[in-house]
Every structure is written in structure tokens, then in C-alpha cells.
Amino acid sequence: MEEATRPYLRDRKLDIPLRNKDDSVALILEWFLHGINEVEVPDRIDGQLEDEQYNRALYETLGWQEERHFDVVSSFWSVFACAVIVEVHENVYPCSRRYYTFPDYVKYPTPWISGGKMGSGKGKDRNPSFEEKYFSNEYPAIRKVVDGTVAAYPKLKELAALTHSVANFSPCPAYPFNGAKGTSPRVHDFLPLFADFIEARGTPAAPERGQSWKNWLIRNRERLFLESYYEVYTASDGSEHIRGIPFFDGQSLTHPLPQTKEEVTACLDEMVRRIYDRAEKMSDFASLKR
Numbered sequence: 001m002e003e004a005t006r007p008y009l010r011d012r013k014l015d016i017p018l019r020n021k022d023d024s025v026a027l028i029l030e031w032f033l034h035g036i037n038e039v040e041v042p043d044r045i046d047g048q049l050e051d052e053q054y055n056r057a058l059y060e061t062l063g064w065q066e067e068r069h070f071d072v073v074s075s076f077w078s079v080f081a082c083a084v085i086v087e088v089h090e091n092v093y094p095c096s097r098r099y100y101t102f103p104d105y106v107k108y109p110t111p112w113i114s115g116g117k118m119g120s121g122k123g124k125d126r127n128p129s130f131e132e133k134y135f136s137n138e139y140p141a142i143r144k145v146v147d148g149t150v151a152a153y154p155k156l157k158e159l160a161a162l163t164h165s166v167a168n169f170s171p172c173p174a175y176p177f178n179g180a181k182g183t184s185p186r187v188h189d190f191l192p193l194f195a196d197f198i199e200a201r202g203t204p205a206a207p208e209r210g211q212s213w214k215n216w217l218i219r220n221r222e223r224l225f226l227e228s229y230y231e232v233y234t235a236s237d238g239s240e241h242i243r244g245i246p247f248f249d250g251q252s253l254t255h256p257l258p259q260t261k262e263e264v265t266a267c268l269d270e271m272v273r274r275i276y277d278r279a280e281k282m283s284d285f286a287s288l289k290r
Contacts, residue, residue, distance in 0.1 A: 004287065008167040008279040012054055017043040024160040025150055028076055029131045031164070036129060038122050050169040058166045061286050063223075067171035071178040073229065073278075074271045075189035076163040080149075080156060081111040082257050083264045087149040090261070095141040102259055109185060111257060114142065152261070155268040162272060167279035170224050173216050186253045192244025193256050195230035199242050200253065217242055225281040228274045247271055 013027050020026035034045050050070040052059055059065055088100040099114040110116075119129030133139035134146055150156050162168055172178055181187060181194045198214050218232050218240050231243045248258055248266040258267040 004283040005167070005276070005279040007058060008282045009162060009165050009276070011161045012049040012164045012166075015054070016045050016049070024157045025146065026134075028160040028163060029134055029146075032077070032117060032129075032131045033135075036118055036132075038119065038126060039129075039132060049164040055166055055169065061289070062166075062282060064171055069172050069174050069177070070169055071172040071181065072163060073168050073170050073191055073226070074159075074163070074275065075182070076159055077117055078111060078188045078190070079159070079258065079264065079267050079271065081113050081117075082259065083153045083156060083268075084113050084145060084149050085111055086259070086261055086264055087152050088145060091148060093141055093145050093148070095145065102257060105185060109183070110188065114139075153264060153268060155265070155272055158272050159268055159275075162275045165275065165279075167275045167282060170226065171220070173213055177213060186256045188256050190244075190247065190251075190256065191226070191229045192246055193251070193253060195242045195244040196253055214242060225278045225285075228277055 011024070011027075013031050014021055018027055018030050020030050031045075031049075033039050033041050047053060048070075050072055052065075052067070052070065056065075059067070082102075085100045085102060088095070088097055095114065099112070101112045103109055103111060113130050115128050115130040115133050117129055117131070119132060120127045128136065128139075130142065133142040136142075181191065182189045184194065184197055187193045187197050195217060198210050198217070201210070217226075217230065221227060221230070221232055228245060230245055233241055233243060235241055246252065247270045248263045250263075251258070251267070258264040
């Protein structure tokens with residue numbers, strides 16, 4: 001089984017011109033730099049790693065060759081930022097803890113770590129992103145924080161390597177589905193929470209869009225091997241509904257982020273487990289087609 005699942009678990013970042021290929025966490029932070037227009041990077045990558053151009057053969061094997069829109073199922077950034085915040089709060093580092101905070105859902109809708117994922121400003125007025133600081137010699141405290149966080153949560157290395165694998169990619173509805181999953185309040189790019197968000201609230205500005213997404217998730221759950229991320233159930237009136245399967249005990253739209261060491265550890269373990277589980281389902285499907 002290990003040999004059969006290997007293609008679905010391969011880190012696609014290893015196939016593009018990035019430098020930090022011996023360190024999965026440094027490698028994914030380097031990849032995030034390619035998403036920041038204000039940062040000069042060598043050999044800027046075209047598109048996203050989940051795009052069909054990088055995965056054509058395996059997508060054809062899975063019957064996804066007609067799909068045009070893809071997304072990462074489980075994001076690295078949110079749980080990584082949470083792990084960093086917990087690590088900073090539990091240990092003494094030469095940096096200000098006020099730059100490492102969980103969201104108040106008003107000012108900061110995402111977990112905040114120094115510089116954030118994208119940074120802000122341009123030129124001499126730029127406040128570098130967390131990744132920029134990590135690779136800069138001017139912010140040695142950031143590298144110490146990351147090293148300490150990875151030591152405390154070694155599963156981050158595994159998730160970093162699995163994030164951009166086919167076992168963590170999926171077709172999705174057209175824009176703005178993936179953007180909404182990444183930016184909707186209290187969802188934080190967790191697919192189970194997005195399922196709950198769609199079920200509970202839909203998309204207030206366009207309710208027909210929310211219903212369309214819900215129908216799509218119901219219709220494609222098994223075809224896309226997403227059974228471990230959300231359930232489909234039938235109400236007493238015969239209507240179908242979706243319910244997310246949380247990554248840690250107590251995760252919900254009112255408690256979306258892991259905020260303790262125990263929650264971060266449980267969240268990481270479950271995110272990684274589901275990617276491996278999905279790879280096995282993909283491999284089994286491919287073997288039946290032969």
C-alpha cells in the first residue's frame with residue numbers, strides 16, 4: 001500500500017525550483033513568498049500547485065480531467081500560526097508577545113503572527129511578512145520561534161510536506177468558493193468548518209450560491225474522497241444537510257482555532273491522518289480502474 005499511495009503523497013514543491021528542499025517547513029514558507037507580489041523571488045512559479053498543469057496524469061487517473069477549479073483541502077498556515085502563538089505564549093523569546101495573538105474576529109480575522117502571511121506596504125515602508133522575516137538575517141528571533149515551534153510540534157514537518165500533495169487537493173466549485181473558504185469569518189480555511197458555515201448561514205449576499213455549494217458538496221463527497229471531512233444526513237422532512245467533522249474535540253464555528261498545546265497537537269494529528277486516509281482511497285480507486 002505504501003508504494004501505491006506514494007504518488008498521491010508526493011510534495012509537489014519538490015518538483016519546482018525552490019531552494020529549501022531538505023526542510024519541509026522552510027520549503028513551504030519559501031513557497032508562500034511566491035504569493036506575495038511585493039517580494040522579489042527567483043523563478044516565480046506560474047499558478048498554484050493544485051492546478052491541473054502540475055498534476056495532469058494523476059487527475060486523469062482519478063477521473064478529474066474535466067475539472068477546471070482546484071483547491072487545497074487542508075491549509076498549513078492557520079494551524080501553523082496557532083502553533084507559533086501557543087509556543088510564543090508558553091516560552092520566553094526575544095520578541096513581543098503582543099504580535100502573536102488569536103483573533104478577536106473584529107480587528108484580526110486570522111491568527112496573527114509577526115508580519116502576518118502577506119506583510120503590508122511597499123518599498124521602504126514595507127512591513128515584511130512572517131516568511132520574509134524568517135529568511136532575513138535581520139530577524140533572528142523569528143527563526144528561533146519557528147525552530148522552537150517545530151520542535152514542540154514535529155507533526156508540522158509532515159503536514160508541510162503533505163499540504164501540496166494530490167491527496168490534499170480537490171476539485172471545487174468556481175470562484176469564489178476557495179476564496180470564501182479561506183476568508184469567511186470563523187472558518188479559517190478548514191473545510192469541515194466551511195461545510196458548517198454553508199449549512200448554517202449559506203452566503204448571505206447570495207443565498208442561491210450557498211445552496212449551490214451545498215448541493216455540490218453533497219453530490220461530490222464520495223467521488224472526491226471527502227468522507228472524513230463532512231457528513232451528509234437526511235432530516236425528517238427528507239431534505240439533505242451537511243455537517244463538518246471537526247479536527248479536534250470542540251472545534252466549531254464558535255471555537256474554530258486550536259488554542260492550546262493539546263488542541264494544536266490533536267488538530268495536526270487529525271489533519272495528517274485524513275490526508276493519508278484519502279491517499280489510500282485514491283490508490284484503491286486507481287487499482288479498480290486497471
